[in-house]
Amino acid sequence: MGEAPFYLAQGDECALFERCHAQRLAVLLKGPTGCGKTRFVEHMAWRLGRPLVTVACHDDLAASDLIGRYLVHHDRTAWHDGPLARAVREGAICYLDEVVEARQDTVVVLHALTDHRRILPIDKTGEQLAAPPEFMLVLSYNPGYQRLVKDLKPSTRQRFVALEFDFPAPAQEARVVQRESGCADSDAAALVQLAQRLRQLQAQGLAEVPGTRLLVAAARLVAAGTDPRTACRVALLAPLSDDPVLLQAMQELVDASFA
Ligand SMILES: Nc1ncnc2c1ncn2[C@@H]1O[C@H](COP(=O)(O)OP(=O)(O)OP(=O)(O)O)[C@@H](O)[C@H]1O
Numbered sequence: 001m002g003e004a005p006f007y008l009a010q011g012d013e014c015a016l017f018e019r020c021h022a023q024r025l026a027v028l029l030k031g032p033t034g035c036g037k038t039r040f041v042e043h044m045a046w047r048l049g050r051p052l053v054t055v056a057c058h059d060d061l062a063a064s065d066l067i068g069r070y071l072v073h074h075d076r077t078a079w080h081d082g083p084l085a086r087a088v089r090e091g092a093i094c095y096l097d098e099v100v101e102a103r104q105d106t107v108v109v110l111h112a113l114t115d116h117r118r119i120l121p122i123d124k125t126g127e128q129l130a131a132p133p134e135f136m137l138v139l140s141y142n143p144g145y146q147r148l149v150k151d152l153k154p155s156t157r158q159r160f161v162a163l164e165f166d167f168p169a170p171a172q173e174a175r176v177v178q179r180e181s182g183c184a185d186s187d188a189a190a191l192v193q194l195a196q197r198l199r200q201l202q203a204q205g206l207a208e209v210p211g212t213r214l215l216v217a218a219a220r221l222v223a224a225g226t227d228p229r230t231a232c233r234v235a236l237l238a239p240l241s242d243d244p245v246l247l248q249a250m251q252e253l254v255d256a257s258f259a
Pocket residue numbers: 006007008009010031032033034035036037038039040097142168176180212213216
């Protein structure tokens with residue numbers, strides 16, 4: 001087993017997750033983009049010594065994409081497990097990323113897995129897959145994003161323990177940025193301070209605020225020798241907005257941070 005994926009805990013989320021796993025409870029991770037949800041699951045799967053099966057959900061994801069389908073081989077058809085069925089058989093941690101994107105009829109296949117039954121019915125083969133104790137279902141979603149259009153139904157939400165994520169506190173976020181990029185401590189601190197200011201612009205119309213992921217990207221360019229102002233422009237500001245007025249206001253904050 002290789003090295004643990006680096007994850008800097010923000011609180012007691014690691015212990016809580018381990019308890020949920022031991023108690024066979026499914027978990028929902030809520031939090032903005034780029035705040036460490038995926039990294040947390042990778043870290044926890046490593047700690048629990050379970051394989052991790054990740055599925056990126058989208059609005060075209062059908063139940064059969066998760067469960068499996070018959071495929072034709074030469075002159076006969078054979079059943080192929082989808083990622084969810086495979087995860088149940090292996091006793092893996094199955095991570096469904098951005099689950100609100102998935103179609104409602106797809107989400108419903110999770111219901112029998114996330115209550116006392118813990119089974120995955122495979123209608124097409126007639127099989128009822130019983131989940132072993134090690135199996136765990138983890139969902140993530142980004143509250144606020146498209147929330148008026150899409151949301152999880154209460155009958156789905158109430159099957160999960162929900163862990164709330166946010167960006168790490170400044171000192172911790174600077175540690176993450178430094179460690180992930182190899183940049184100087186002073187650059188990491190300046191980037192995090194800048195991010196604090198940019199995140200306040202949400203009130204002024206910035207729809208999406210920068211996550212830790214964007215800070216890491218900017219820091220990597222800086223560590224590779226890019227001028228910090230350029231690195232911030234291309235890796236931090238441009239991905240956030242196309243509005244020239246907002247971009248100009250943000251660039252002024254950058255220039256003030258890296259004078
Ligand atoms: N607590 C943390 N410990 C270690 N790295 C972190 C942490 N938080 C954020 N990161 C860094 O930020 C990057 C983005 O995090 P991650 O991919 O886990 O975000 P996410 O919450 O899954 O975002 P999305 O909702 O867009 O999928 C990681 O690749 C890692 O470099």
